[in-house]
Amino acid sequence: MKNILNNINKAFDHRVRLGIMSILVVNEYADFKTLKELLGATDGNLASHSKALEKVEFIRVEKQFIGRKPNTRYYATKLGKMEFKKHVEALEKLLKG
Amino acid sequence: MSSEDYLKDISEIKNLMNKSSRFISLSGLAGILAGFYALIGAGFAYWLVSKSTRGYLILDGEIFRIILLDLVLVLIFSVGTAIYLTTRKAKKNGERIWDATTKRLLINFLVPLIAGGLYILIILSQHKYGHTGALMLLFYGLALINASKHTVKDVKYLGYTEIVLGLIGALYPGYGFWFWVLGFGVMHIFYGSLMYFKHERGQ
Numbered sequence: 001m002k003n004i005l006n007n008i009n010k011a012f013d014h015r016v017r018l019g020i021m022s023i024l025v026v027n028e029y030a031d032f033k034t035l036k037e038l039l040g041a042t043d044g045n046l047a048s049h050s051k052a053l054e055k056v057e058f059i060r061v062e063k064q065f066i067g068r069k070p071n072t073r074y075y076a077t078k079l080g081k082m083e084f085k086k087h088v089e090a091l092e093k094l095l096k097g
Numbered sequence: 098m099s100s101e102d103y104l105k106d107i108s109e110i111k112n113l114m115n116k117s118s119r120f121i122s123l124s125g126l127a128g129i130l131a132g133f134y135a136l137i138g139a140g141f142a143y144w145l146v147s148k149s150t151r152g153y154l155i156l157d158g159e160i161f162r163i164i165l166l167d168l169v170l171v172l173i174f175s176v177g178t179a180i181y182l183t184t185r186k187a188k189k190n191g192e193r194i195w196d197a198t199t200k201r202l203l204i205n206f207l208v209p210l211i212a213g214g215l216y217i218l219i220i221l222s223q224h225k226y227g228h229t230g231a232l233m234l235l236f237y238g239l240a241l242i243n244a245s246k247h248t249v250k251d252v253k254y255l256g257y258t259e260i261v262l263g264l265i266g267a268l269y270p271g272y273g274f275w276f277w278v279l280g281f282g283v284m285h286i287f288y289g290s291l292m293y294f295k296h297e298r299g300q
Contacts, residue, residue, distance in 0.1 A: 018106060022113040027197075030117065034197070038117055088110060091103045 007090035009083055011056050016041050016049040021084045024059060024076035032072045050074060058083060120198045120248045122190050124182035125297055128289025131175035136282040138171035139274070186297070198247055206244035209236055230273030234263030234280045249296070255288040 012018045019039045023030050030038075036046050053059045058080030062073045076084070115121065142164045149160055187194045213236025217229060241256030259280050266276030 015109065018110060019113050022110040023117040026114045026118040030197075034117070038113060088107070091107055094103050095100055095107070 007086045008094075009087045011053065011058060012084065012087050014049060016045060017053055020046075020050060020053060020074070021058065021076065021080065024074060025081050025084055029062075029073045029075045031074070035074065053080070118198060118247065120187075120192070120202050121296070122183055122187035122192045122194075123248050123252070123292070124179065124186050125251075125289045125292030125295075127175075127179040127182040128285050128292060130178045130182075130289075132282050132285030132287075132289060134171045134174045134178075135285060136278065138167050139278045139282060142167055143274070202244050202247040205247060206240050208240075209243055210240040212236070213240070227270040228267055228273065230277035231263045231266035231270070234259045234266060234276060237280075238263060249292065251288055251292045251295070255284060258284050258288075 012021060016039055019041075020035060023035060023038055032046070035041075035050075036043065039046065041049075050059065050061070054061055057077055060075045060077050062075065064071055064073070145160055145163060145167075184194050193199075213232065216236070217232050220226070220232075221229065238256045238259030238261075241252050241259065245253035245256060262276050262280040262284070266273050266280075269276075
């Protein structure tokens with residue numbers, strides 16, 4: 001039991017953060033607007049949660065311009081994907097156990 | 098956290114994974130109608146060939162040109178219906194019709210399909226037409242499987258079915274027409290109904 005709980009990651013302990021990771025592990029990348037629409041989060045909410053994930057290097061952010069519009073793309077890092085997988089497996093184990 | 102919370106987390110994760118990578122508003126009704134168009138088109142072609150004096154199809158005749166036109170009409174009606182009904186369903190579901198997912202869906206679908214279509218036109222121009230029906234089924238099946246990772250699962254099974262029919266059809270070149278009817282007519286109606294009853298009924 002203790003082992004399983006070790007794999008429950010505090011970084012994913014919020015709906016929006018869990019949501020960001022869920023989207024990024026099955027897509028090459030997602031931009032800010034797409035994440036916002038899918039998660040139904042506000043700008044500030046999404047920005048602060050994505051920053052938290054960026055800080056622990058679970059996601060990577062690329063800023064660029066499409067024409068004259070700024071565009072921010074989010075990518076899941078290798079580490080992020082691995083940690084997310086562990087987290088989901090732990091959740092599933094907890095449900096079974 | 099209670100196990101109810103964990104369950105909610107898991108279902109939220111699954112839901113977001115699907116919503117962000119799959120276009121789920123594909124219309125089953127459009128599949129059913131495409132099947133009927135194919136049956137009508139095939140029925141017309143069959144009538145045309147059997148009432149002609151020869152009773153079989155040759156490549157340069159007038160009848161062949163009419164059948165090509167018949168085929169193009171079936172295609173246009175099917176695609177038109179699919180676009181109309183799918184757009185309508187996407188609007189109802191609040192899903193965007195033109196985003197990264199639908200773009201990927203279309204590209205993955207169209208690349209094998211267009212490659213196959215051009216290949217079929219090339220071999221037709223070289224007067225090899227025994228396998229046309231089988232090749233259409235094969236390439237269509239491959240296109241469906243390729244596109245299926247970006248939409249509902251039923252599309253993948255329709256793809257496998259078309260490939261199997263195409264391969265059996267290639268073994269019996271004389272019956273290509275009937276395998277075509279089975280693949281493009283009957284199977285569209287079958288899988289379209291499956292999708293319709295699973296996802297659309299009562300919506």
